[in-house]
Amino acid sequence: MEESPGGPSQKKVVAVVGGGLVGALNACFFAKRGFDVELFETREDIRQAKIVRGRSINLALSHRGRQALKHVGMEEKIVSQGIPMHARMIHSLSGKQSPIPYGKKGQYILSVDRANLNKELLTAAETYPNTKLNFDHKLQDWSAETGLMTFVRSDGSKEEIEADLIVGCDGAFSAIRKQFLRLSRFNYSQTYIPHGYMELTICGVRRSPDYIAWCKCALMGGTPAHARGVPSAGQEMNAMRAHVNSKWFLFRKHVDNLLHFLMPKTIIPLYTMVTFTRTRYHEAVERWHWQDRVINRGLLFSATGALLGGSYLLIKNPPDINKLLVPAEKMWSRLVDLRTS
Numbered sequence: 001m002e003e004s005p006g007g008p009s010q011k012k013v014v015a016v017v018g019g020g021l022v023g024a025l026n027a028c029f030f031a032k033r034g035f036d037v038e039l040f041e042t043r044e045d046i047r048q049a050k051i052v053r054g055r056s057i058n059l060a061l062s063h064r065g066r067q068a069l070k071h072v073g074m075e076e077k078i079v080s081q082g083i084p085m086h087a088r089m090i091h092s093l094s095g096k097q098s099p100i101p102y103g104k105k106g107q108y109i110l111s112v113d114r115a116n117l118n119k120e121l122l123t124a125a126e127t128y129p130n131t132k133l134n135f136d137h138k139l140q141d142w143s144a145e146t147g148l149m150t151f152v153r154s155d156g157s158k159e160e161i162e163a164d165l166i167v168g169c170d171g172a173f174s175a176i177r178k179q180f181l182r183l184s185r186f187n188y189s190q191t192y193i194p195h196g197y198m199e200l201t202i203c204g205v206r207r208s209p210d211y212i213a214w215c216k217c218a219l220m221g222g223t224p225a226h227a228r229g230v231p232s233a234g235q236e237m238n239a240m241r242a243h244v245n246s247k248w249f250l251f252r253k254h255v256d257n258l259l260h261f262l263m264p265k266t267i268i269p270l271y272t273m274v275t276f277t278r279t280r281y282h283e284a285v286e287r288w289h290w291q292d293r294v295i296n297r298g299l300l301f302s303a304t305g306a307l308l309g310g311s312y313l314l315i316k317n318p319p320d321i322n323k324l325l326v327p328a329e330k331m332w333s334r335l336v337d338l339r340t341s
């Protein structure tokens with residue numbers, strides 16, 4: 001325990017509502033800081049439940065996630081159970097497969113079992129003597145003024161509990177946020193992307209473990225971005241769904257990677273910033289807009305320079321026009337392909 005907020009006799013009580021990944025991890029952080037932590041989770045204890053409701057899609061764990069786990073002493077344990085993913089495989093309609101690495105050589109994200117991570121985090125939270133986990137406690141109502149919360153249990157009984165600080169970690173349809181919406185001047189917006197996803201389980205495929213994990217990721221479709229832990233990532237599914245098969249996108253990706261290799265501190269691909277660094281998200285986005293402008297202008301200048309240079313050479317040494325017509329037509333249709341595909 002690092003600190004005792006309020007002194008040993010009057011420790012502040014922190015109520016963490018939601019025992020998912022974020023709630024369980026937050027409980028560890030607050031407990032480590034010496035607060036009295038009460039975690040409330042609507043489901044029963046997933047470590048004992050026979051059937052666990054909720055998503056089972058593996059999580060891609062990035063540098064940020066690893067750092068958070070490191071702070072509560074769990075990085076090694078989780079990482080040792082993960083499967084490294086070095087690249088995503090893009091399947092074109094023609095059946096062509098092209099792997100695109102996530103980062104530089106040697107950089108990877110880790111595919112980890114979501115349910116297992118949740119269980120491990122709950123167990124870690126429970127090891128702090130100043131933490132209590134309350135399952136089968138669904139937050140129904142709470143007051144921002146008094147800190148009084150009303151929980152309902154599956155047998156219909158109600159319980160009222162008070163806390164000094166309430167931390168809402170109750171997921172995308174948060175009951176905590178619902179109450180905030182009643183307060184004036186509380187701005188809120190929600191946008192659904194027009195895509196869904198379907199989770200497919202491939203059973204009994206005799207392949208190496210990476211391949212199975214790979215399949216799971218490759219089959220995932222767009223996700224509700226706000227609910228994601230690695231927004232970057234919009235993990236390809238959102239951010240890249242429309243582009244991955246675009247030749248222009250692939251060309252830009254190669255240019256970005258080359259520039260990153262030549263100037264690692266100046267040009268950093270957005271995905272790299274989000275996944276392999278702890279650059280703040282808004283800074284990553286601002287920086288990326290700047291880089292994008294610079295790179296696009298650079299490409300435009302280079303293309304214009306090449307065009308002018310080529311024209312100059314052509315005027316100085318005019319070639320036989322008949323020999324040039326066919327290649328010129330081919331090149332033009334390729335350029336049109338590049339922009340429209």
Ligand SMILES: Cc1cc2nc3c(=O)[nH]c(=O)nc-3n(C[C@H](O)[C@H](O)[C@H](O)COP(=O)(O)OP(=O)(O)OC[C@H]3O[C@@H](n4cnc5c(N)ncnc54)[C@H](O)[C@@H]3O)c2cc1C
Pocket residue numbers: 017018019020021022023040041042043055057058059060061065137138139140169170171172173174175197220223224227228229230235
């Ligand atoms: C398809 C998909 C793929 C994803 N892939 C990744 C990925 O690869 N990497 C990544 O980092 N992130 C990924 N995410 C995002 C990640 O799942 C979320 O960021 C993460 O689960 C958020 O955790 P959470 O604890 O805030 O919410 P949740 O995991 O939703 O947990 C909320 C908890 O609160 C409980 N709860 C809800 N209401 C109440 C209530 N009224 N009272 C008490 N308890 C309540 C719920 O039972 C639940 O246990 C993905 C999301 C989706 C949908």
